[in-house]
Amino acid sequence: MAPSVYFLLYILYAAFFIRLIMRWKFFDLPHVPQGHLVLFFLIKAMAGLGLTLIYTYYYTDQSKADVYRYFNDSKIITSVIFTNPVAWLKIMTGIGANDPATFNYLRDTLHFSHPVNDIITSNSFLIRIISLLNFFSGYNIYIDTLLFNFITFVSLTLLFKTLRPYFEAFPQILYWPLFILPSFVFWSSGLLKEGLIFVGLSIYLSTALQWKGLPSFKLLLALVTGLCIVALTKIYVALLLLAGTVLLILSSLNKNAARLGLVAFFILLASTGFYYKSGLCENILTKRNEFLALANIEHSGSLLDVQPMGQDCDHPGRMVTDAFINSVLRPFLWDKEKLFQLFFGVENFIFLLALLSLVSGYYKRPEGKRLWLCAFFLFFALGNYLSIGLTVPVLGAIVHYRIIALPFMLLSVLLMTDLEKLKLRLTLLFS
Numbered sequence: 001m002a003p004s005v006y007f008l009l010y011i012l013y014a015a016f017f018i019r020l021i022m023r024w025k026f027f028d029l030p031h032v033p034q035g036h037l038v039l040f041f042l043i044k045a046m047a048g049l050g051l052t053l054i055y056t057y058y059y060t061d062q063s064k065a066d067v068y069r070y071f072n073d074s075k076i077i078t079s080v081i082f083t084n085p086v087a088w089l090k091i092m093t094g095i096g097a098n099d100p101a102t103f104n105y106l107r108d109t110l111h112f113s114h115p116v117n118d119i120i121t122s123n124s125f126l127i128r129i130i131s132l133l134n135f136f137s138g139y140n141i142y143i144d145t146l147l148f149n150f151i152t153f154v155s156l157t158l159l160f161k162t163l164r165p166y167f168e169a170f171p172q173i174l175y176w177p178l179f180i181l182p183s184f185v186f187w188s189s190g191l192l193k194e195g196l197i198f199v200g201l202s203i204y205l206s207t208a209l210q211w212k213g214l215p216s217f218k219l220l221l222a223l224v225t226g227l228c229i230v231a232l233t234k235i236y237v238a239l240l241l242l243a244g245t246v247l248l249i250l251s252s253l254n255k256n257a258a259r260l261g262l263v264a265f266f267i268l269l270a271s272t273g274f275y276y277k278s279g280l281c282e283n284i285l286t287k288r289n290e291f292l293a294l295a296n297i298e299h300s301g302s303l304l305d306v307q308p309m310g311q312d313c314d315h316p317g318r319m320v321t322d323a324f325i326n327s328v329l330r331p332f333l334w335d336k337e338k339l340f341q342l343f344f345g346v347e348n349f350i351f352l353l354a355l356l357s358l359v360s361g362y363y364k365r366p367e368g369k370r371l372w373l374c375a376f377f378l379f380f381a382l383g384n385y386l387s388i389g390l391t392v393p394v395l396g397a398i399v400h401y402r403i404i405a406l407p408f409m410l411l412s413v414l415l416m417t418d419l420e421k422l423k424l425r426l427t428l429l430f431s
Helices: 003-023 034-058 066-080 085-093 100-106 124-137 141-167 171-180 182-187 193-208 217-231 235-250 255-277 280-297 316-329 339-362 369-391 395-404 406-415 419-430
Strands: none
Touching (some): 003 141, 034 066, 034 141, 034 171, 066 085, 066 100, 066 141, 124 141, 141 171, 141 406, 171 182, 171 419, 182 395, 193 395, 217 235, 235 369, 280 369, 316 339, 316 369, 316 395, 339 395, 369 395, 395 406
């Protein structure tokens, strides 16, 4: 199709989605003007457009740009349906995809497959999703991104609706972690795994937090669906999600049972301190060294390490400390080899300063289910920070991958914040 046709189709889709936000009852939220939601969607759409333009005209090597790695493979897979629908169905379901006749259609893909023993991440599920979007976009990456962004925006709105009862005193504060946080908006708005992960997280959490008594089939299906979306994208995020769910389960028990359960939970976590004996540490370092080798080949300008690490894991304490420093605190303001790095360094400094300000000036001990939800968010955020810090030795990649942790770290702090006091202070400040 001609560029003008794609442009018209993009505008029509955008107008249709805005119309949905204005008219669909799903988006009718108490004390939240629908105009705000339209604005947040437009911000997300512009962020996705900007990210794609950067990877199109600034970083022009498509073989090194994740959005194009996934998109180019998706075009190959989508086209299979027009030559061999049965083979396409096998590829999309994964059932029989390794048959020689079917696998021939995948030989030209570069990033669809992943090593079977890779426990960290997978590309295949996201590429399959983009392959489906191609039917509605006519193989256009910008329209694919817009469609993908509406799906993730619906999911974030679902998460907003789910969390709103826990922030009744100041529900608009949820705008910050879900719709405004700059790096989160930017990196979750392209054809990247993080947007898909938040689709799964939103479905899972919205189901888990409304679960009462015996589960219905509908709730169980939604829970499994959300978990599978996360697991098929990044398995370690799904494992952290499952482990953290124990804290949500404890919130439904009486105090004595909850305390015993919490002790058992921490004993289980402490026992994983001996993980290096089970081979998990070796797998983590193998992934880190693979990442390092790829970064050296591509001449990455933000490497934190230059030498591969050994597989003996003799200093797990130092590894954990370095992991948190790199994933939570960096980039420092003086880490400014590139403009983007400086931008994310400034943003992270402001973010951490804001967290400290909330804790020091507005702390209020959460009670009841808010306490357990706070513990869950904090555990999930710190677990993601640690996983990223251990496996990713490239600063440019860390600022991208850690957006899974950022909103939940902020949500955990907001749950221990006196929201009424904060709302009054902000009202006085901006009045």
